Amino acid sequence: MEAVKGGFPSHYTLPVGMYELRCALAEHIHERTGLAIDPSRNVIVTPGSDSGLLFAMMPFLEAGDEVLVPDPSYPSNYLNCKLLGAKAVHVPTWYDDNYRIHIEELEKRVTPHTKMVLLTHPNNPTTVVYRKDNLEELARFIVRHDLVLVCDQAFEDHIFDGIEFVSPCTLPGMWERTVTVCSLSKGYGLSGYRMAYLYADDHIMDVFYGGAVNVLGAPCTASTFGAIAALKDKTILPEYYERLDRRRRLAYEILGSAPGVKMRMSESGILSWLDVSALGTSQEVADYLMEHAKIMVNQGTPYGEQGAGFIRIVTACFAKDEDAVQRFERIKAAFTELARQKGLIT
Template identity: 70%
Template structure:
């Protein structure tokens, strides 16, 4: 029986690494087996992975919750009220928006499901979704899974990956429905500047589109760069869904808590489908998230650690012969132009073989990711453990540079 012939065509071509090798580190058993065999994974955007990193305040909340027995039970499908209240306060503090926890926020089991859910009510068969390239790989796949068409819009390294609105204008058609940005950008770490965001929002309004803003990395912006929230710009609140996460900014990917905020006309529909599509987030994760969001000291110290880490990463990785990179503007990643050393596939495989470290090839992040690697430089709790890995990558690539005759 040809089981694939029974499948929806949008799913038929998905590959989980069982029959063909898949280059993405988040698919199948590849990364797990690599780690089991002693390799280091610096390919999952997960701060301090794989080391323990739960602060005492959160640990206490979790232990108390387990003692109480509450985590055995559901939270509301739209999310635990106490968590929605804590998130509403956080959003208000960051944006100035008046967020009603019972009308404007929904908790999702991680923001990956939130990203798909945020587009579900809007995408009809054949609708086009514009996605800057490079971007988070799921954001290229999600529109297709919903029956839409993904339209990558190039960002250029020479522009520091800011938005060229002409590239959007060139690609807009009567079928364009939605623009989906990752802001700050994963993989480049770029924070779209005010001018980029304002032009993009004017474009969205001019063509009567919806904006989904994937802000999983919004909590760590460095060097005093202004972070402009698209939902706050004139005319945008009624047409923007902002998708956030506690995985990166708060460092709790394992709790599986994401959230969407939007106006109540949109939220009514998301609340209405919550049971069917999302189920509900984890009760224990929700309790941990409340404690984490309220622990200002922890959030501050996390910021200091991650800011220091991106500098340590830059100090080592930018001195590798044949590598070009900028200091990260946000988050937990470094983005390296390794095109002088080979393709992303060749160079990542070389690092795997000679440094025993898994990093991300740039190509799943879009065509503009060719010749690049993404390294999750915030892995490992201790700076010295991370720096050891940076040095191992440097030693391997210096050897490769020698083989290529660059030095």
């Protein structure tokens, strides 16, 4: 607010992001990963992680290249490849083993045209946090085939149940071949501010710095000051963690007890991922909820071939738990009626 009153936010900031913000981000990254990040060499600010993700991929891909994408995954992971003239190669993962990445499935699909692995970690939509041993296997595969990793860590700020979160760029041989995409939207609840950032080895970052003004423009100055204030306030993330932990438990208790529904408690972030295949297709169930519960949810199919029969629910849409519970109960009631129509209950 002091910055707004002073008038400075009406001016451009640097295309790569204001130095004070990059310093705050470097400290934030160091606290999470232990990496010694140079704010002048290793970090760039982007207007949200969606544009940041595309920007991260741009230097590495051209027509005919292939990108390995564990499936299910964020829909932009598939579309961005297409936008850049490359091909997204779906690598299946499965609900039954908590979506572990199987290296043999990657090996089946790697070709001379493969340039990149694109990973969303923690995963969107499944909320899975990939375990260290699985990431170490993935890192060895990437090094062995001389690939690049673009890792979208938009949901990294809230990891539950004591699960260890490992940034792949910290693993042996990975710093010089990884671009990490992060966001203030999810962890801080600041999606409207459009503040995200990339960090990488300085040889990679030189290319991003060179293209920033042409592709990204300059980050929003007012949002920059908001981001600096948020990063300096160390009370925000713990408070939000407690709220989101309550919310995922409420979602699991209510929605997971509905007939015809299978789900695990979320491992991260603000989402729940439900197997509703016993009740119908993703579209049939989403349409039924829209008509009978008056609530919009995400169909699973845009998240990949393994998303068929699933739906995604954003459990943090409401600030108050009681408002969320009311919606969860409406969804459960609609599930129950649909299960009755399907003959799953009498």
